[in-house]
Amino acid sequence: MAQVEKIASAKCFQGYVCRYSHVSSSLGNLEAKFSVYWPPTDKVPIERQPVLYWLSGLTCTDENMMMKAGAQRICSQLGLILVCPDTSPRGAGLPGEDDAYDFGTGAGFYVNATTPGYSQYYRMFDYVTKELPQIMQSNFKVDPSKKSIFGHSMGGHGALICALKLPNEYCSVSAFAPISNPMQCDWGKKAFHGYLGEDKESWRQYDATELVQQGHKIAGKILIDQGTEDNFYKQKQLLPENFEKACQSAGQQLELRFQEGYDHSYYFIATFIEDHIRFHAQRQVFVLWLQQLLGEESVFSTTCREQVRNILETNIDSDGWKVFVCGGDGTCNLVVQVLQYFPWKVGVVLVRVSRNLRGL
Numbered sequence: 001m002a003q004v005e006k007i008a009s010a011k012c013f014q015g016y017v018c019r020y021s022h023v024s025s026s027l028g029n030l031e032a033k034f035s036v037y038w039p040p041t042d043k044v045p046i047e048r049q050p051v052l053y054w055l056s057g058l059t060c061t062d063e064n065m066m067m068k069a070g071a072q073r074i075c076s077q078l079g080l081i082l083v084c085p086d087t088s089p090r091g092a093g094l095p096g097e098d099d100a101y102d103f104g105t106g107a108g109f110y111v112n113a114t115t116p117g118y119s120q121y122y123r124m125f126d127y128v129t130k131e132l133p134q135i136m137q138s139n140f141k142v143d144p145s146k147k148s149i150f151g152h153s154m155g156g157h158g159a160l161i162c163a164l165k166l167p168n169e170y171c172s173v174s175a176f177a178p179i180s181n182p183m184q185c186d187w188g189k190k191a192f193h194g195y196l197g198e199d200k201e202s203w204r205q206y207d208a209t210e211l212v213q214q215g216h217k218i219a220g221k222i223l224i225d226q227g228t229e230d231n232f233y234k235q236k237q238l239l240p241e242n243f244e245k246a247c248q249s250a251g252q253q254l255e256l257r258f259q260e261g262y263d264h265s266y267y268f269i270a271t272f273i274e275d276h277i278r279f280h281a282q283r284q285v286f287v288l289w290l291q292q293l294l295g296e297e298s299v300f301s302t303t304c305r306e307q308v309r310n311i312l313e314t315n316i317d318s319d320g321w322k323v324f325v326c327g328g329d330g331t332c333n334l335v336v337q338v339l340q341y342f343p344w345k346v347g348v349v350l351v352r353v354s355r356n357l358r359g360l
């Protein structure tokens with residue numbers, strides 16, 4: 001088990017904000033820090049709690065979100081753990097690493113770098129999608145099947161690519177002012193060139209708009225908030241419209257909300273953070289019924305699977321509690337198969353309900 005040391009702790013809304021340090025294998029065995037908000041345990045009558053992963057933007061550390069967004073109040077209320085990793089490895093000592101705010105330290109862009117030097121340390125994609133969840137799972141009581149991811153700006157880009165590349169890992173994804181099409185903006189071009197080199201094909205694997213165009217998709221809706229007075233939006237670093245267009249063509253559900261007068265700062269994030277946290281909470285717990293649409297089939301066939309997927313995609317949006325798949329006698333086997341196929345979606349399964357629910 002990875003050794004994790006608690007280096008700070010403060011009580012907050014009856015829970016605790018804690019900071020941890022560990023040696024990260026993804027980040028070239030450098031020391032990495034992350035912050036966690038632990039909601040009060042008496043509010044959550046379950047053994048293993050769901051986790052929200054927050055990815056911050058350029059120049060941030062694991063502490064920005066905890067200090068500025070005011071997310072703890074609502075996480076405390078809803079019983080959600082909030083985990084905030086750092087935005088890059090620190091102290092690799094690579095040439096050019098500390099020359100600018102938008103590359104190197106504090107600007108890891110959530111990719112696995114392949115360029116000389118950087119490839120040894122800058123593996124933030126693996127860090128946030130594999131190593132950190134593994135650490136959470138092996139050291140603490142978290143539910144590995146209930147993870148959601150969100151972020152801001154560079155971290156919004158990070159959240160979108162994590163969810164699109166690993167659609168079965170996350171229950172939901174949202175973003176504040178994400179860098180939505182990094183291949184087409186100055187920040188992204190500089191970062192991808194520095195971390196991935198010349199090969200544009202490898203850039204496409206870390207660009208949310210490109211991923212959607214390639215057919216990557218998540219079940220349910222993506223939520224994005226964008227302030228209209230955001231200077232980085234005006235400078236065309238964020239390009240949410242490109243992402244929106246790709247989603248429309250690909251049939252990916254997206255709610256892109258333009259928020260009048262808001263800028264790129266944490267004042268904007270603090271204003272809408274409750275919406276985003278509720279959005280994720282609703283998608284982490286719901287009831288799944290094995291409905292009669294599966295008929296008498298005892299095998300969870302491709303057709304059945306697609307039917308269930310369609311139900312989830314059309315219903316999960318509204319408020320998360322509206323997804324039902326119900327099962328009558330003899331459908332236990334199907335329920336088990338549904339669970340295996342959609343494990344991240346299943347909150348509760350009801351079986352052995354009366355056949356007269358057939359018409360539901």
Ligand SMILES: N[C@@H](CCC(=O)N[C@@H](CSC=O)C(=O)NCC(=O)O)C(=O)O
Pocket residue numbers: 056057058059060064068101152153154155264265266
């Ligand atoms: N220092 C830079 C701008 C840096 C900046 O605005 N960073 C944003 C994220 S931008 C995209 O990833 C941020 O979150 N800053 C930290 C904060 O606490 O506000 C410049 O001067 O242009």
